[in-house]
Amino acid sequence: MIKIDNVTMKYPNGTVALKDVSFQIKEGEFAFIIGHSGAGKSTLLKLMLKEENPTEGEIFINGKNFSKLKKRQIPQLRRSIGIVFQDFRLLPDRTVFENVAFAMRITEASHKKIKKQVPLALTLVGLGRKAKAFPTELSGGEQQRVGLARALINNPALLIADEPTGNLDPINSAEIMKLLEEINANGTTVVVITHEKNIVNDMKKRVIELDAGAVIRDEEEGKYKNEDTDI
Amino acid sequence: MIKIDNVTMKYPNGTVALKDVSFQIKEGEFAFIIGHSGAGKSTLLKLMLKEENPTEGEIFINGKNFSKLKKRQIPQLRRSIGIVFQDFRLLPDRTVFENVAFAMRITEASHKKIKKQVPLALTLVGLGRKAKAFPTELSGGEQQRVGLARALINNPALLIADEPTGNLDPINSAEIMKLLEEINANGTTVVVITHEKNIVNDMKKRVIELDAGAVIRDEEEGKYKNEDTDI
Amino acid sequence: MKIRTFSYVAGQGLRNVYKNKLMSVISMGMVAVSLMVFGIFFVILVNINANVNSIKKDYQIQVYCDASLTYNDPLIGEIEKQIKDNPNVESCKKISKEEAFQVLKYEMLKDDSTILDNMSNAFLPISFTVKLKNLSIGVQTANEFESIPNVKRVNYPQKVMEAINATASWIYMGSLLIGGILALAAMFIISNTIRLTVFARKRDINIMKYVGASNAFVRLPFIIEGMVMGILGSAISFLVIGYSYMSIIGTINNQLTTMGIVSLKLLDFTEIAAVMFLCMVGIGAVVGVIGSAISVRKHLEV
Amino acid sequence: MKIRTFSYVAGQGLRNVYKNKLMSVISMGMVAVSLMVFGIFFVILVNINANVNSIKKDYQIQVYCDASLTYNDPLIGEIEKQIKDNPNVESCKKISKEEAFQVLKYEMLKDDSTILDNMSNAFLPISFTVKLKNLSIGVQTANEFESIPNVKRVNYPQKVMEAINATASWIYMGSLLIGGILALAAMFIISNTIRLTVFARKRDINIMKYVGASNAFVRLPFIIEGMVMGILGSAISFLVIGYSYMSIIGTINNQLTTMGIVSLKLLDFTEIAAVMFLCMVGIGAVVGVIGSAISVRKHLEV
Ligand SMILES: Nc1ncnc2c1ncn2[C@@H]1O[C@H](COP(=O)(O)OP(=O)(O)OP(=O)(O)O)[C@@H](O)[C@H]1O
């Protein structure tokens, strides 16, 4: 599904955010990417969306080589991936409903399908009653969940979530993670970038840990940290 | 220090974010405000900044009645409070240094003082090397820490932080909380809005819990949740 | 793109006009004001042009016959026929000896006309006052008249003719130049306004792209928004100018008449409305569409 | 506000001009283009105005003396003195009988001048060609001339005089009107451009306020930015117009001369530069400052 091959990412200002990173995530897998603040997690997401291009190395998603992807093909690629952004990225002048529906509209879905599925997705993330609100009228956690609903709505083959519970209380977080697990059970590959120790420890899934841009750990059924450094 | 008196907050779109909330926080106290996503925590912060005005009830900070505050006095009020916003609110076209320095410039601090104190504050939050970066060149957690540095820089008598560790890994979080504890030890009143169970449980401080806009718990040395509902 | 997608996207464009009120009002205002400046000068220049043309038409050539020929001489008839057959002749009027005498006496000599007392009009020739269709080949036509038998002299002050021609072509070129400058200025202002309104929504465009929207999907609402704003703005401008013009045309024409300037007259608004409307709405719509398309393209590269 | 705060805040304004390149370039361009339109018409109208005034000056009154008086008659000298003493007289030229005869023969009768053969010039009067200072009291002055002893007739075509006066005042009022409209249009465009650029930074303004900045602290950089953009934009505009004007003035003046229109002449750029510069930079700077101040105020209410 995802193949990151010796990827190095150096930003124009000189910051090296990723150093020779390589890993693969197979179809149907559930993986956490963890690491300190600034370790390069979000950079990895940007690369997988072709929001940025790696300085070195190759990225493959579904066997497609990113460096060979034409500009016209990028929208298609992004539509096939559901993404929850760390900074939400909601359209401020559209309602919650329209924000989620937008991901369907770009796939030219029918009105009927949109009218049926969007409320379902909103209910799934606990925002059934906020459909008509605008993003500025939502709390931080609510905005984050709108982002999640938008990422889920097209039943993507791959779902990548950057800190999907960063603004959520434990109960909401647990519910969201259960939801992601269900989605994964239905065949979707799920990658979660997070720093919530409890979640990682509870779920016992694969853990890829980055530190200062390098992969320092890649374990099946990992924990947030080795016991000794646990705080 | 802070006195919230029968405050009700109804947003123009009809959402009742706070219902008859009352509590006091004394000078030098350290308090957590916790609650589900959408419980009204950030709304409380907005009221304390006079970003919004309560529909009913009164708010006092340092004995000043908010409803009697003139428009001209609002900047003075805000300068006396250090705030970390949930959505960071950094100025995108200024460097990290200038974002933090801005809080000093508005107090008409001298260049010398600014040059001395800003790097100190940045080092305190672990961003000593990012002074020249722009907010868009920072990771989520780094931006959050810039916001914290800006809140600390004027040694405010009151510090309110909305999810200051929402984008931080456990180690960074622990360090930030230690920092806030030190600041509190030096006499600053600290209010932290958070949903990080571990932090609340570890610190054994006062906990005010909101649910659907109402205070449902207010305990000295509280835990994140009563044991039975703990997940 | 499916029909329903197109109609959704087009609807978004209309909705944006309403949603971004401040920006829409400003854009429309900018279109209206800049095209109003263009329109005012369009009106002024069209009128100057038309009046220069009517002055050109007023310009006359005098053809003098042999003074020995009398009013009803068949040779005079022959000359008249030949003049009228010339394709460049608009009209031709025969002047009798007596009329010429009166003109000399009262229009040329005026108070000094006593010198003509006791003189007969016999020494004056029969003449023809000829108006031309096309003044720019006037010299050639005058030469043709001169070669008609029994024509003694053709009076065509070449300098005046050339001056009128030159003035007319100056005004014509001036109109084109100023009209062009103003149209360019209007385009500059309109397209830059759109650029700023698009810039203010740069983040939204980026978000749409990050979620996987195609360029066409992102761009089309902006293009429709630009078109709507261009059309509405220019229509407002057209209506304001049209209304103002119609309110003042009467006053000005009266003034001109009382001032004795009968050869100058403002055109009726109906005579210029169609061209003006097309110019203005055309500029508005085209600049709106192209301006939006270009402004958006810049932010699509993510 | 302390000096160092002021200088910091002012510096921020300058820095913003540089930082927000797109918006600065567009704002300056808008100022430049809209003031260029204003400036072009300023130049045109000032020239038309000046030329109408010079035509007014060219207008002459003819004063005819009694035909029995000869060139060196002391009574003629008396008449000349009285004319020259009139405060409204700019210049006065004496025309001899012979000169008048030549004018009659070659300028008025032309090819019909054979009728004057064998006539002497004795029947023509001595006359004075008088230029006035102020045409609007021309009729009164002419009446004064008429009451001078031995003056037979004063030729002052009242209608022409009134027409010139009317035209001049129309052009004057037209200049004011069009100049006013264009200045308003420029102000509208400039201030709305600033409004859009401020709007795009609304969130930044809000953030500054949330952190505790005073209104003055937030507003001043924008005001300085607006002023800088207004001044730079209008200066660009002034330079472009000045350069273009100076490049074409020679060509146009030559054209006018070859066309025989000697009474029309474009003004030298130095004659209009100062007023024009002040008008343009004034509009630019004032609108920049006021536009910024007002636009920012809207977003300060948080
Ligand atoms: N656009 C950019 N230009 C320059 N440097 C950048 C840019 N974006 C991120 N960085 C730097 O790259 C490094 C990795 O950033 P990234 O956003 O990937 O971190 P992260 O692991 O997501 O951290 P967090 O948990 O705080 O979100 C950081 O040091 C950051 O400052």
Ligand SMILES: Nc1ncnc2c1ncn2[C@@H]1O[C@H](COP(=O)(O)OP(=O)(O)OP(=O)(O)O)[C@@H](O)[C@H]1O
């Ligand atoms: N500007 C607004 N207009 C209308 N409703 C709002 C507005 N801001 C917040 N709300 C609503 O008020 C309620 C409380 O929001 P608030 O931001 O205070 O929650 P919170 O406790 O901070 O949640 P979180 O932990 O998710 O940040 C929510 O239901 C939210 O949708």
Ligand SMILES: [Mg+2]
């Ligand atoms: Mg990140």
Ligand SMILES: [Mg+2]
């Ligand atoms: Mg909140």
